Amino acid sequence: MSSATHQIDQNAWLRDPDVQRMLRVRDDDEAAFGELVEAYQNRLIGIFTHVLHDSAAAEDLAQEAFLRVYRARHRYQPTAKFATWLFRIANNLATNRLRSLSRRKEVSLKAADSGPMGARPEENLATEKSALMPARHLDNQEMREVVRQSLDTLNDRQRMALLLNKFEHMSYADIAASMDLTVQAVKSLLTRARENLRLQLEPYLTGSSDRGSK
């Protein structure tokens, strides 16, 4: 990359108002940090809630993300949009939390009594799902639950890429930077995520053309 192109890229990042705020935070401007918290708290908590299904845990992780931003403030140098960096931190936190939750689940499953004590979890889910099958028209609350369950069928990376794409309106390049992936990898992830979502929700599409967009 030529130095002129590199300079243009640097200026592009500097035009990001949140990068400007972060540069003020670097100079120990606490008010600027408060502005960043206000601007991103709901967005961060939203992503974490969709990933963890636990609003308290989502808030804990959101706070941890902000703390990491603050700790790194004196060493901050803008090399991307601020949101890209913030959601990179968020992705790392979410990945670590999911990993530790899955380890705990493995341990508790091993320790659990393996005898038949009623319906297996898969059977319960099947029963739940059959109650929501589109034999009848679903109201918004039921449909919301169907959508949430469909999102849960995605793997962690597909889900995160989809959430960043949908709710943060991130470009493939920004998602790639946040998730430490190539753009091609993001393209593949999103394609599989969208296709899986389509397959899960296709049965419910009849009569849903008037909902979905808020």
Next chain:
Amino acid sequence: MPSDKKKEELVAYLDGELPDEAASRVEKSLVDDAAVRRNVEQLTKTFDLLDLLPASQASDGFAEKTLTAIRTQSSEPKPESTSDDAPAENARSNYSERATVWGIRAAAFFGLLFVATTGFNGAFKQNSEPIDELLTELPVIQRLDEYEEVGNVQFLKALSESGLFDERDQAPQD
């Protein structure tokens, strides 16, 4: 059913991520192929259904709690940097932090060594006085059982001065 490559192109087209030439190809296929049109319609509608998910709101006081947490952090020693941190200053700060940590460890080691040595010498000196006393009284200790049988030192003295058991005055008997 479109191929994986075709599906990728459709999704990227919907996300506005295709270069112009590829986008034109997709638009042509949308015109020509009903299956592609149906697929794109379903992809769009199911994507839009995500809007039904509830929006999250931070709890009351979240921002204030976060600011309190950073103020608390500011008054604590700086932790080691993480991989999330902006990398520019990490190398220099890591070196000085490591040097400081090793300096503290070295000081602690030598301090401990000093205390241990001083403590040992002091303990040794303190313990040697009773030993000296014992060495001085060793002849008494060796005959303690016999002396205890006698019971009375004054009696022993008197017996000794009586000359009764004086061996020098007794003539040898054949």
